[in-house]
Amino acid sequence: MKDSVEPYVTADGRTIGDRMMEMRNITLRFGGVVAIKDISFDIREGEIRAIIGPNGAGKSSMLNVISGFYHPQEGEVWFRGEKRPSMKPYQVARQGVARTFQNIALFNGMSVLDNVMTGRLRQMKTGLWSQMIWKGPAEREEVENREAVEKIIDFLEIQAIRKTPVGRLPYGLKKRVELARALAAEPDLLLLDEPMAGMNVEEKEDMSRFILDVNDEFGTTIALIEHDMGVVMDLSDRVVVMDYGRKIGDGTPEEVRNNPDVIDAYLGVAHD
Amino acid sequence: MLDTDKTEAATLLDVNNIEVIYNHVILVLKGVSLSVREGGITALLGGNGAGKTTTLKAISNLLQSERGEVTKGSILYKGDRIQDLSPSDLVERGVVQVMEGRHCFEHLTIEENLLTGAYTRRDGSAAIKADLDMVYGYFPRLEERRGSQAGYTSGGEQQMCAIGRALMSRPKMILLDEPSMGLAPQLVEEIFGIVKSLNEEQGVSFLLAEQNTNVALRFSHYGYILESGRIVMDGPAAELRENPDVKEFYLGMSDEGRKSFRDVRSYRRRKRWLS
Amino acid sequence: DLVIPDLSYRTGPYAAGGIPFSDGYQDYFTLLNERDGGIGGVPVRVIECETGYNTEKGVECYEATKGEGALVYQPLSTGITYQLIPKAAADGIPIHTMGYGRTSAANGEVFRNVFNYPANYWDAASVAVNHLLDENGGSLDGQTIALVYHNSAYGKEPIRTLEELSAKHGFTLNTIAVDHPGQEQKSQWLQIRRERPDYVLMWGWGVMNQVAIQEAANIRFPMENFIGNWWAGAEHDVTPAGAAANGYKSLNMNAVEDMPIFEEIQSTVIDAGMNAGDGSNLGSVLYTRGMYAAMLAAEAIAKAQEIHGEADITPAMMRDGMEALEITEARMAELGMPGIGPEFTVSCSDHGGSGMGLVQQWNAEEGNWVVLTDYIAPDEEVIAPLIEADSMAFAEENGITPGCE
Amino acid sequence: MSDQFYYGIEVLLNGLMAGVLYALVALGFVLIYKASGIFNYAQGVMALFAALTLVGIMEGQIPFSHLINAVFGTDLHHFGWEVPALFAILLTVGVMVLFAIAVQRFIFRHLVGQEPIILFMATIGLAYFLEGAGDLMWGSDIKTLDVGIPQGGSFWIEDMTSGLGSENFFGFFIDRLDIVATIVAIILVAALVVFSQYTKQGRALRAVADDHQAALSVGISLNFIWILVWSIAGFVALVAGIMWGAKSGVQFSLSLIALKALPVLMLGGFTSIPGAIVGGLIIGVGEKLFEFLIGAPYLGGATENWFAYVLALIFLVFRPQGLFGERIIERV
Amino acid sequence: MLYREAGDFKTSYVEDSQTFPIAFDRYRYWAVLLVAFLVIPLVIDDYWANAVFVPFLIYAIAAIGLNILVGYCGQVSLGTGGFMAVGAYACYKLMTAFPDISIVIHVILAGGITAAVGALFGLPSLRIKGFYLAVATLAAQFFLVWLFNKVSWFYNYSASGQISAPERSVFGIAVTGAQVAPWAQYMICLVFCTVSAIIARNLTRGSTGRKWMAIRDMDIAAEIIGVNPLRAKLSAFAVSSFFVGISGALFFAVYLGAVEVGEAFGIQKSFLVLFMIIIGGLGSIFGSFAGAAFMVLLPVALKVVGVDWLGFPTDTVAHFQLVIVGALIMIFLIAEPHGLAQLWRLTKEKLRLWPFPY
Numbered sequence A: 001m002k003d004s005v006e007p008y009v010t011a012d013g014r015t016i017g018d019r020m021m022e023m024r025n026i027t028l029r030f031g032g033v034v035a036i037k038d039i040s041f042d043i044r045e046g047e048i049r050a051i052i053g054p055n056g057a058g059k060s061s062m063l064n065v066i067s068g069f070y071h072p073q074e075g076e077v078w079f080r081g082e083k084r085p086s087m088k089p090y091q092v093a094r095q096g097v098a099r100t101f102q103n104i105a106l107f108n109g110m111s112v113l114d115n116v117m118t119g120r121l122r123q124m125k126t127g128l129w130s131q132m133i134w135k136g137p138a139e140r141e142e143v144e145n146r147e148a149v150e151k152i153i154d155f156l157e158i159q160a161i162r163k164t165p166v167g168r169l170p171y172g173l174k175k176r177v178e179l180a181r182a183l184a185a186e187p188d189l190l191l192l193d194e195p196m197a198g199m200n201v202e203e204k205e206d207m208s209r210f211i212l213d214v215n216d217e218f219g220t221t222i223a224l225i226e227h228d229m230g231v232v233m234d235l236s237d238r239v240v241v242m243d244y245g246r247k248i249g250d251g252t253p254e255e256v257r258n259n260p261d262v263i264d265a266y267l268g269v270a271h272d
Numbered sequence B: 001m002l003d004t005d006k007t008e009a010a011t012l013l014d015v016n017n018i019e020v021i022y023n024h025v026i027l028v029l030k031g032v033s034l035s036v037r038e039g040g041i042t043a044l045l046g047g048n049g050a051g052k053t054t055t056l057k058a059i060s061n062l063l064q065s066e067r068g069e070v071t072k073g074s075i076l077y078k079g080d081r082i083q084d085l086s087p088s089d090l091v092e093r094g095v096v097q098v099m100e101g102r103h104c105f106e107h108l109t110i111e112e113n114l115l116t117g118a119y120t121r122r123d124g125s126a127a128i129k130a131d132l133d134m135v136y137g138y139f140p141r142l143e144e145r146r147g148s149q150a151g152y153t154s155g156g157e158q159q160m161c162a163i164g165r166a167l168m169s170r171p172k173m174i175l176l177d178e179p180s181m182g183l184a185p186q187l188v189e190e191i192f193g194i195v196k197s198l199n200e201e202q203g204v205s206f207l208l209a210e211q212n213t214n215v216a217l218r219f220s221h222y223g224y225i226l227e228s229g230r231i232v233m234d235g236p237a238a239e240l241r242e243n244p245d246v247k248e249f250y251l252g253m254s255d256e257g258r259k260s261f262r263d264v265r266s267y268r269r270r271k272r273w274l275s
Numbered sequence C: 001d002l003v004i005p006d007l008s009y010r011t012g013p014y015a016a017g018g019i020p021f022s023d024g025y026q027d028y029f030t031l032l033n034e035r036d037g038g039i040g041g042v043p044v045r046v047i048e049c050e051t052g053y054n055t056e057k058g059v060e061c062y063e064a065t066k067g068e069g070a071l072v073y074q075p076l077s078t079g080i081t082y083q084l085i086p087k088a089a090a091d092g093i094p095i096h097t098m099g100y101g102r103t104s105a106a107n108g109e110v111f112r113n114v115f116n117y118p119a120n121y122w123d124a125a126s127v128a129v130n131h132l133l134d135e136n137g138g139s140l141d142g143q144t145i146a147l148v149y150h151n152s153a154y155g156k157e158p159i160r161t162l163e164e165l166s167a168k169h170g171f172t173l174n175t176i177a178v179d180h181p182g183q184e185q186k187s188q189w190l191q192i193r194r195e196r197p198d199y200v201l202m203w204g205w206g207v208m209n210q211v212a213i214q215e216a217a218n219i220r221f222p223m224e225n226f227i228g229n230w231w232a233g234a235e236h237d238v239t240p241a242g243a244a245a246n247g248y249k250s251l252n253m254n255a256v257e258d259m260p261i262f263e264e265i266q267s268t269v270i271d272a273g274m275n276a277g278d279g280s281n282l283g284s285v286l287y288t289r290g291m292y293a294a295m296l297a298a299e300a301i302a303k304a305q306e307i308h309g310e311a312d313i314t315p316a317m318m319r320d321g322m323e324a325l326e327i328t329e330a331r332m333a334e335l336g337m338p339g340i341g342p343e344f345t346v347s348c349s350d351h352g353g354s355g356m357g358l359v360q361q362w363n364a365e366e367g368n369w370v371v372l373t374d375y376i377a378p379d380e381e382v383i384a385p386l387i388e389a390d391s392m393a394f395a396e397e398n399g400i401t402p403g404c405e
Numbered sequence D: 001m002s003d004q005f006y007y008g009i010e011v012l013l014n015g016l017m018a019g020v021l022y023a024l025v026a027l028g029f030v031l032i033y034k035a036s037g038i039f040n041y042a043q044g045v046m047a048l049f050a051a052l053t054l055v056g057i058m059e060g061q062i063p064f065s066h067l068i069n070a071v072f073g074t075d076l077h078h079f080g081w082e083v084p085a086l087f088a089i090l091l092t093v094g095v096m097v098l099f100a101i102a103v104q105r106f107i108f109r110h111l112v113g114q115e116p117i118i119l120f121m122a123t124i125g126l127a128y129f130l131e132g133a134g135d136l137m138w139g140s141d142i143k144t145l146d147v148g149i150p151q152g153g154s155f156w157i158e159d160m161t162s163g164l165g166s167e168n169f170f171g172f173f174i175d176r177l178d179i180v181a182t183i184v185a186i187i188l189v190a191a192l193v194v195f196s197q198y199t200k201q202g203r204a205l206r207a208v209a210d211d212h213q214a215a216l217s218v219g220i221s222l223n224f225i226w227i228l229v230w231s232i233a234g235f236v237a238l239v240a241g242i243m244w245g246a247k248s249g250v251q252f253s254l255s256l257i258a259l260k261a262l263p264v265l266m267l268g269g270f271t272s273i274p275g276a277i278v279g280g281l282i283i284g285v286g287e288k289l290f291e292f293l294i295g296a297p298y299l300g301g302a303t304e305n306w307f308a309y310v311l312a313l314i315f316l317v318f319r320p321q322g323l324f325g326e327r328i329i330e331r332v
Numbered sequence E: 001m002l003y004r005e006a007g008d009f010k011t012s013y014v015e016d017s018q019t020f021p022i023a024f025d026r027y028r029y030w031a032v033l034l035v036a037f038l039v040i041p042l043v044i045d046d047y048w049a050n051a052v053f054v055p056f057l058i059y060a061i062a063a064i065g066l067n068i069l070v071g072y073c074g075q076v077s078l079g080t081g082g083f084m085a086v087g088a089y090a091c092y093k094l095m096t097a098f099p100d101i102s103i104v105i106h107v108i109l110a111g112g113i114t115a116a117v118g119a120l121f122g123l124p125s126l127r128i129k130g131f132y133l134a135v136a137t138l139a140a141q142f143f144l145v146w147l148f149n150k151v152s153w154f155y156n157y158s159a160s161g162q163i164s165a166p167e168r169s170v171f172g173i174a175v176t177g178a179q180v181a182p183w184a185q186y187m188i189c190l191v192f193c194t195v196s197a198i199i200a201r202n203l204t205r206g207s208t209g210r211k212w213m214a215i216r217d218m219d220i221a222a223e224i225i226g227v228n229p230l231r232a233k234l235s236a237f238a239v240s241s242f243f244v245g246i247s248g249a250l251f252f253a254v255y256l257g258a259v260e261v262g263e264a265f266g267i268q269k270s271f272l273v274l275f276m277i278i279i280g281g282l283g284s285i286f287g288s289f290a291g292a293a294f295m296v297l298l299p300v301a302l303k304v305v306g307v308d309w310l311g312f313p314t315d316t317v318a319h320f321q322l323v324i325v326g327a328l329i330m331i332f333l334i335a336e337p338h339g340l341a342q343l344w345r346l347t348k349e350k351l352r353l354w355p356f357p358y
């Protein structure tokens, strides 16, 4: 059952309706440090939701709560209209939540292809025994998934480095491979933690295009942390602003940009 | 805006046609030459994988532990060859690198991290204390988290920590690798402000590898553009900012001004230097 | 020539025991070559092979040397022995395990290729008890004996025999295991201190011996009531504890007195620079044992030559020689080693020798072992049935029909 | 009180003492791990090598005499002099420093930045090398080590406590060697704690362990730090070698004491100097009491080896970094 | 160009994921198998079987097993000796309890039992990581050895605690016991080894292998991506122990014929197998073979050179052997930390570019 709320229309004319994920009064503490203080917000089906805020505001921690890696001391996470019980991260992933990481977390010992293939664990179901024999179901499954992965590789234009071990790749390509891995899972909700850090404008443009295309073509809901205001303002449908663990703003880019609290805490000067 | 032709100051660092090979097989730098003038801020720009990090590591001699080596060319600092010095000798001579991706000492607290930065100094604990306060002055957030283990601080806090740590050695020349990465816009401005004031007040020279071309060119005097291991363009920062290619590819501006990220197409003009 | 492999170990945890044994084993053959031109006119060729007390290396050594026409193997390790028993049976090469190895191999009807004369572990256990019986006027009733043993196949060997003997003689047996390597034995010796057994027997090897003797001294256990078996009674076992080791006793299957043969080895072998080791071990307990082992092999070769009328014998002939071996007082004296071992004869049904052993005691001041007793006979009544049972079980498992052809 | 109770106390006391001896070995591991993230498997062999060298120097043995004799047919053994214990210890420390320099120059300098398992493997190679080299240098026979440390139970304690239970009770047995070891260990631990917590080098040491590259980048000389800690670890190995060697003679098996130190290390935490001592005490007491109460009476004895590991394992399940180890940072 | 892949295009993903994508490699692989199965059995003698081939093949199986755990799944284990002992004793008990069933089945069952034991001892890996785990696995090593030593049921109450393999045959040809022919010993090990390698290869190229490698490279990220760490780690422990158990069973039954647990399966064994995979190359099946060959052959070769050719005293050679093995391990690690397999890979990469340097 979906949680109906007032739909709204985005800048490019799409209607955004039901809630997919809702955070209710989340509080997360580490010893004395309060990383998140009583924050509530929602993510709706099909939107691009940005989370911004100064360094150490608790943005990444929030993503970690969503993906089940941190368990908040207080508050509830609602997913598709149901309260989500305490879950292990891999169970959350199986529900269709995929993500990238701020400090790239690729599997360095594996090739790009293998990294992206790991993203498809949700789709691969053959057991140990058929894997041992290989011929038959295991091989068939491998080929099917390989085809799907190749599509993503084409889509992100990383064909040329398919077989390269990821450890050797430069930073920007690693980010792209990470995105590929997340996309391979065909997620319903995609969490991106600073996907464009360390990229130049040209690369940011590419990345923006990928993100928009994913959102358009697959209808994937995206939650995004980013420090480049240009990107955030251009891409996102709605923005949450955090500061020191608190929420200080929530709304369309337009609203947020003009929110005095946000300007104070984060933007410094009103952004052009 | 800084004036670009400040002085005819002496060349502090001179990189001459170097080649770098990883693992004995992967050729990454294919003859890179650049120089940094005493008291200057020099930016090294270029896309992902262009070899910026590799260049900086070649200078600070950190390549060895990555199984990379400089096979050709020379690197001179104040006229002396420094290729055979150990990284710690270099730090003692005043060349220190802030590595890409933070590299804080996870298990040490923020304050201990900063103190290790003063490892090579012999001028007594009072002076070190003073510099510690200076760093805290630059980054108040660090002072708040001084007792936390660096591994548990946020990405941006770690970045501040890494920069602060480098400052603690009282360097004459800092190799900064992507200082703005992962920092909030306000902080980026702040950091570059700090770079500028260090440069102006204490005469520290900088070699700066950056993706954030906009800011980098705004604060530096001279710039080099590196692509696939070769320098493809160089010039005073102000000139580079006006170059149409740089504008399009590095600053994201077309003739009509800044485009929205929503409107970018996959089509683009070929870079002129690749023709 | 007559090929004798020497599976020695001069490295690893047991090197201290392996070195003197191997020195003695080799030096004796060198003496024969130098003095007599070999045995029956055929020179002996010793092939030394380092095993490091490691079974896999032992197998490699065996395979590498057997093609050279090896006459007899002295594996010097229980583990290697067990591996070689089936292999050597298939290859028809005899094995001599002197005072170690598979005890039930004394039954030559089952183990036709394996010889463990002059004595085995079960004999040793019985000899020790008999010695204590002697000391106590024939009765151990109500006494307590603790067995401190290396927690391995080797260390566990005497337990069954001692259990039988404890039932027979009415003493209480406490077994106390020490795990390999035995650097740390506090628990064991505190236990001994608490339980205050009248006697402690020890089946130890390697560093365990040195530590045990030190710990015994530390808790002031009367050393003369502490008896090691014959692998726990060499000089290097007691010297690290210094004066504290004075009075410690151990079994021995060979005497350690000065013998004329040593002078001969000194002049003919060592002074000529042909010694296997550095020459410093001459006359030590394990050197003497190695030399004794070599002498038994040489005698068996001579016997084989005699039986088959051929000087350059084969392993099969060697086996016959070993089975017909007869060691007498006179012969030992003639060889320059009077009383080095007990008299015994080998037969098809008995490959185990007399089973006799003596007791020696350490004199720390003089730094030498003093022979305390004559050769003491074991209690065949107890041991024979044990051997019978164990060897028959092996025969059944491996489909061997016991008997002499 | 029954005798059994006092016996228990005695076992406990001895467990504590044994624990101190384990801790002495564990300390060497901790130092090197702390400074480089290297799990130094060779620590046990270093103890053996140090002890061999000490005995060799004291007795005026000619190094490599076996080899020389084998190659040149000479008959060398001793120089013919003896060196007093204290002086010999100093010389041995010198040898261990040279060893540290060699280890750094020829091995670890080339392995900066490698994964921990590779470094670990290199130390195994080192262990083999050192074992062979020690044998070649000093021979593989057992040597008696006597630097004048008293051994045997302390009569004074025994007399003071005898008859505590019933009159059958002998009094507590406490080895004087263990008492000496305890004192030495306390001094050593105190000195090392001060060194690593309160000095610049100590801080640098921990920085190096976290990130070789970053440490280089701030100007810490890995060479110097590593030579320093390997030297200290060599010294600790010598102390451990003396204590254990006095008990059992100096011989190959001495290197196996490393296996007794591992559970201690695990329980105390790989990076904590006080942890080594506390871990040692817990392991010592734990294994001895288990053997006394359960092992010997019900399980047939010789349980100490595995029980120490199982005990450490149980602790680890609750604290995966050991009692005092640095928290394992898990973040993304 | 000596070594070429140009012109060797793949037109389907099946072809692309095969074991040897380059034709040249594939031919060499078949050639090796051909020699191993058809030539060597004809010429092998006792010495080559017992000193070289049989131990090599058995250790290769153990190395493959350990490599799955350490190289692929990143869980360092020092319990290999103990697990080999489980395989050996399980095999012994099965052989003596069910003499009529084929030894091949016994060996496989022994592997299965070891897999169960391995998974059990793998449980702590959920909490304990890195060297802590490595040391923790020593608990398994020491406990298992103690157990097999203490409980006489395991060695059928024999007086000495040794277990000896009775004679058993496959297709009427003895493969254990006194009468076994060297080629028969060799063949049974070869078959087990080949099948093990193929299974290991299949497991590591598919999704199971990727789960393991993900856990190895970054366990937290792996979990967030959807890898169940419990199942991944335990399956690695189980599969690894399965192979190790088989090798233990063969080690006892086919190779040595009689073992005593502390001596044959002590901690030295754990280290030896670990050496093999590190020298050979972590995370590489080929590396397991290379490492096993290296560690089996090197001592034999050194002995042959030192004692037989140069005529040095055996003890000096043995000491030198330690020195040389130790030095070689260090030199290899310095030259190529990722083992012989990586060395081989780089050589190929260079050959491919040859004669152009980069």
Ligand SMILES: Nc1ncnc2c1ncn2[C@@H]1O[C@H](COP(=O)(O)OP(=O)(O)OP(=O)(O)O)[C@@H](O)[C@H]1O
Pocket: A168, A169, A170, A171, A172, A173, A198, B022, B023, B026, B028, B046, B047, B048, B049, B050, B051, B052, B053, B054, B055, B066, B067, B068, B100, B211
């Ligand atoms: N350790 C290494 N081994 C092999 N290749 C490497 C290694 N490090 C870097 N490279 C290669 O060298 C090239 C240049 O990398 P470098 O990190 O210097 O780029 P960069 O300009 O700093 O990029 P970025 O902006 O993404 O940081 C890349 O193609 C990369 O794949």
Ligand SMILES: Nc1ncnc2c1ncn2[C@@H]1O[C@H](COP(=O)(O)OP(=O)(O)OP(=O)(O)O)[C@@H](O)[C@H]1O
Pocket: A030, A033, A034, A035, A053, A054, A055, A056, A057, A058, A059, A060, A061, A062, A102, B152, B153, B154, B155, B156, B157, B182, D330, D331
């Ligand atoms: N596992 C943890 N243990 C202790 N403190 C933590 C932990 N994770 C996060 N914190 C703290 O919580 C605060 C928020 O961290 P978080 O990583 O969420 O910040 P952020 O908003 O992502 O910042 P940035 O933009 O710099 O990445 C920080 O002060 C950080 O030190």
Ligand SMILES: [Mg+2]
Pocket: A059, A060, A061, A102, B154, B155, B156
């Ligand atoms: Mg963050």
Ligand SMILES: [Mg+2]
Pocket: A171, B052, B053, B054, B100, B177
């Ligand atoms: Mg870079």
